[in-house]
Amino acid sequence: MIELFETVFVRNNLVVAFATVGGVMWFSYFIADKLTRGRIHGSAIAIALGLIAAYLGGIMTGGDKGVADFSLLGGIGLMGGGMLRDFAIVSTAFGVQLSELKKAGVAGVISIFAGVIVSFVVGAAVAVGFGYDDPVAITTIGAGAVTYIVGPVTGEAIGASGEVITLSVAAGLIKSILVMIGTPLVARSIGLDNPQSAMVFGGLMGTTSGVAAGLAATDPKLVPYGAMTATFYTGIGCLLGPSLLFLLVGSIF
Amino acid sequence: MLIYGVALLSGCLLIGMVIGEAVGLAIGVDANVGGVGIAMLLLVLASNSPMFRKITEGNAGAGIQFWSAMYIPIVIAMAARQNVAAATEGGLLALTAGIAAVAVSFALVPILSKIGEKPERGSE
Numbered sequence: 001m002i003e004l005f006e007t008v009f010v011r012n013n014l015v016v017a018f019a020t021v022g023g024v025m026w027f028s029y030f031i032a033d034k035l036t037r038g039r040i041h042g043s044a045i046a047i048a049l050g051l052i053a054a055y056l057g058g059i060m061t062g063g064d065k066g067v068a069d070f071s072l073l074g075g076i077g078l079m080g081g082g083m084l085r086d087f088a089i090v091s092t093a094f095g096v097q098l099s100e101l102k103k104a105g106v107a108g109v110i111s112i113f114a115g116v117i118v119s120f121v122v123g124a125a126v127a128v129g130f131g132y133d134d135p136v137a138i139t140t141i142g143a144g145a146v147t148y149i150v151g152p153v154t155g156e157a158i159g160a161s162g163e164v165i166t167l168s169v170a171a172g173l174i175k176s177i178l179v180m181i182g183t184p185l186v187a188r189s190i191g192l193d194n195p196q197s198a199m200v201f202g203g204l205m206g207t208t209s210g211v212a213a214g215l216a217a218t219d220p221k222l223v224p225y226g227a228m229t230a231t232f233y234t235g236i237g238c239l240l241g242p243s244l245l246f247l248l249v250g251s252i253f
Numbered sequence: 254m255l256i257y258g259v260a261l262l263s264g265c266l267l268i269g270m271v272i273g274e275a276v277g278l279a280i281g282v283d284a285n286v287g288g289v290g291i292a293m294l295l296l297v298l299a300s301n302s303p304m305f306r307k308i309t310e311g312n313a314g315a316g317i318q319f320w321s322a323m324y325i326p327i328v329i330a331m332a333a334r335q336n337v338a339a340a341t342e343g344g345l346l347a348l349t350a351g352i353a354a355v356a357v358s359f360a361l362v363p364i365l366s367k368i369g370e371k372p373e374r375g376s377e
Contacts, residue, residue, distance in 0.1 A: 053333050054332065115358060186359055229290070
């Protein structure tokens with residue numbers, strides 16, 4: 001009997017994912033409505049539940065894809081994977097006015113470069129504070145604070161040790177998770193309530209998953225603006241990390 | 254036809270991704286540079302242009318709006334498949350670096366948002 005269910009559920013894992021996420025969302029919106037009286041957005045609760053589940057999944061299976069490493073929930077991996085995520089992000093641009101984008105264009109571009117450099121400098125400074133004095137390690141950890149993709153790309157390019165690369169990925173993951181959870185909490189105090197500030201926000205934070213989830217939990221209308229600039233960030237980071245930023249660190253240490 | 258909208262969305266994503274990949278190759282970076290952003294720009298252009306009206310209005314538009322409505326559920330699935338366990342294994346250094354980077358970046362949002370604003374709006 002159990003085997004029968006398992007066969008059906010594993011074979012139809014994407015459908016299982018739709019049903020599961022739907023159930024989690026219903027529960028989260030119910031809690032948001034009843035317990036917090038709408039003060040916390042339902043999607044913020046659902047995202048937090050997703051992260052907790054991902055943590056438990058990682059601990060229990062030892063895999064690196066959160067709950068998607070449970071075979072029954074393998075569909076979550078496809079549903080939340082890069083392909084459908086990017087597809088859904090692009091679809092949010094439908095109906096966006098070109099004039100809004102033009103208005104924030106310059107600020108958006110500046111914010112991408114400012115975001116990469118600022119995160120890098122902060123990450124590198126923390127590495128120095130923890131006693132690192134080797135430019136390769138400092139650069140790699142700084143790059144990890146940019147995003148968890150820039151960290152390993154930079155580290156591998158300049159020959160960092162596996163241990164340092166792992167640290168850089170962890171720093172980037174912390175950043176991404178914090179942006180997911182923290183954005184709705186600070187949105188009001190940083191003026192994140194219009195397309196212009198959303199574009200700047202996306203450029204400064206840069207972590208696509210963090211920005212995607214953070215804005216979804218703040219105001220879904222802002223998603224296309226933030227996502228648009230955020231998607232350039234990792235590429236710019238991979239460009240600057242092993243080149244300009246590494247040279248800069250090397251000239252100091 | 255609903256599928257026209259979905260096909261337009263797919264076309265935008267594919268073209269954007271190819272351009273992003275090509276830009277990455279051109280500047281010698283092992284990453285897709287802005288593919289999704291370029292795809293979004295293409296979709297904005299298409300949805301604002303009368304040339305594409307047939308595949309962005311009515312039922313065809315509903316095909317795109319469906320995916321846009323699936324955005325939040327997909328983001329929740331994305332959260333559930335993050336490598337959260339690895340994030341907790343980086344120790345204090347990773348935690349400090351991550352927190353500090355986010356805090357400083359948050360603080361810069363209101364400052365950079367003022368760039369390009371008209372002076373009368375800046376003095377609000």
